[in-house]
Amino acid sequence: MDMGFIGLGVMGQPMALNLARAGAAPVVWNRSPGRCEPLRAAGAVVAADPAEVFARARVVALMLADGDAVDAVLGRGIPDFAARVADHVVVHMGTTSPEYSQALEAEIRAAGGSYVEAPVSGSRRPAEDGELVAMLAGEPSAVELVRPLLKPVCGQGVFDCGPVPNALRMKLAVNLFLITMVTGLAEAFHFAERQGLDLEQFRAVLDAGPMAGPVSRTKAAKLVAGDFTVQAAIDDVLKNNRLIAEAARGAELASPLLDVCHELFGETTALGHGQETWWPCCTRSRPGPPPARPDSAAGRSPRAAQAAALSPHAEPIRGAGHPHCHVAVERRTAAGQGPPAPAGSAAVAGGRGPGASGGTTAGTGQRAAGP
Numbered sequence: 001m002d003m004g005f006i007g008l009g010v011m012g013q014p015m016a017l018n019l020a021r022a023g024a025a026p027v028v029w030n031r032s033p034g035r036c037e038p039l040r041a042a043g044a045v046v047a048a049d050p051a052e053v054f055a056r057a058r059v060v061a062l063m064l065a066d067g068d069a070v071d072a073v074l075g076r077g078i079p080d081f082a083a084r085v086a087d088h089v090v091v092h093m094g095t096t097s098p099e100y101s102q103a104l105e106a107e108i109r110a111a112g113g114s115y116v117e118a119p120v121s122g123s124r125r126p127a128e129d130g131e132l133v134a135m136l137a138g139e140p141s142a143v144e145l146v147r148p149l150l151k152p153v154c155g156q157g158v159f160d161c162g163p164v165p166n167a168l169r170m171k172l173a174v175n176l177f178l179i180t181m182v183t184g185l186a187e188a189f190h191f192a193e194r195q196g197l198d199l200e201q202f203r204a205v206l207d208a209g210p211m212a213g214p215v216s217r218t219k220a221a222k223l224v225a226g227d228f229t230v231q232a233a234i235d236d237v238l239k240n241n242r243l244i245a246e247a248a249r250g251a252e253l254a255s256p257l258l259d260v261c262h263e264l265f266g267e268t269t270a271l272g273h274g275q276e277t278w279w280p281c282c283t284r285s286r287p288g289p290p291p292a293r294p295d296s297a298a299g300r301s302p303r304a305a306q307a308a309a310l311s312p313h314a315e316p317i318r319g320a321g322h323p324h325c326h327v328a329v330e331r332r333t334a335a336g337q338g339p340p341a342p343a344g345s346a347a348v349a350g351g352r353g354p355g356a357s358g359g360t361t362a363g364t365g366q367r368a369a370g371p
């Protein structure tokens with residue numbers, strides 16, 4: 001069975017190419033038409049709009065940035081929606097909140113369509129190699145229909161997670177580990193660099209050791225080479241970070257490691273690096289010798305003050321008004337260290353969990369503020 005494929009970004013383009021090369025000849029569409037050209041060259045049909053994809057294919061995979069993009073492509077909220085999804089299987093492969101996915105499933109089923117949640121683990125390189133891991137959730141019959149279609153892109157495994165939104169919950173759990181691990185790798189790299197170590201040797205020691213894996217090998221090599229080409233953009237990691245923290249707060253769970261990562265990625269975005277790959281959060285704020293006390297006069301943490309000093313146009317933590325800085329601002333304000341929280345931050349901190357109540361993280365005393 002042929003598939004339609006919508007969304008040819010960093011991940012979607014290599015995924016669709018692998019489907020085309022495997023003979024699945026997907027019908028594709030992307031908002032920016034230029035990204036369709038490699039697919040055309042590989043024999044795929046390039047549709048004029050999303051409606052044409054649905055007209056040509058019964059199963060349509062979406063690898064889109066977020067819920068707004070999915071809504072736009074499906075025509076959600078306008079009469080086109082029901083006509084588009086009825087008698088189709090919509091396969092949502094991007095990363096959104098579990099709640100968003102659950103609501104989308106209900107609307108698609110009410111309109112006479114089927115829905116499968118199929119987020120993937122792995123970044124651009126595994127996507128190019130057809131070595132992603134997929135997590136599936138949905139009605140069993142739809143899941144069984146979709147599973148074999150994903151074979152050319154998900155060589156590392158396809159896992160049945162049960163009903164929607166368990167696949168996205170699984171994806172968020174996996175990403176929590178990934179985000180904190182890669183942020184730790186970046187920090188270790190800067191430690192090695194500042195200690196004057198041979199960075200090639202640092203990479204070789206890591207690669208030879210028990211913690212090595214495809215992620216650490218790929219990212220350590222890129223760090224040592226100073227190669228910041230995008231595998232996953234900082235803005236996207238920040239979005240994922242926020243989704244995980246929201247889900248944690250919804251389950252009344254603190255996530256102190258993740259919150260630190262969120263702060264770093266927020267600073268990086270505020271410094272203007274949101275479209276770069278995802279470890280400059282530490283690269284851009286390379287510290288000098290640690291100051292003895294917070295830079296309270298400026299209302300900044302020492303690291304934020306150093307980042308500002310290193311980057312003359314930077315206002316990393318005072319990026320009030322920048323949505324991704326709310327957590328850092330809110331935390332500093334609560335501690336009496338920072339500027340007033342920007343408008344909207346109350347909503348960001350307004351989850352049901354300890355972050356909303358101003359509680360502390362068990363065992364650490366850390367305030368459990370989260371995005």
Ligand SMILES: NC(=O)c1ccc[n+]([C@@H]2O[C@H](COP(=O)([O-])OP(=O)(O)OC[C@H]3O[C@@H](n4cnc5c(N)ncnc54)[C@H](OP(=O)(O)O)[C@@H]3O)[C@@H](O)[C@H]2O)c1
Binds near residue numbers: 031
């Ligand atoms: N990169 C990773 O390592 C990775 C790994 C696993 C999962 N994911 C998830 O997979 C999804 C895609 O990631 P990506 O890295 O491929 O992102 P990306 O490169 O930013 O691609 C996003 C795609 O969404 C499209 N899009 C955005 N807004 C749209 C709108 N309003 N209407 C129609 N199309 C719209 C973009 O079209 P244009 O080309 O026109 O902008 C593009 O095709 C995200 O949910 C991400 O969290 C990413």
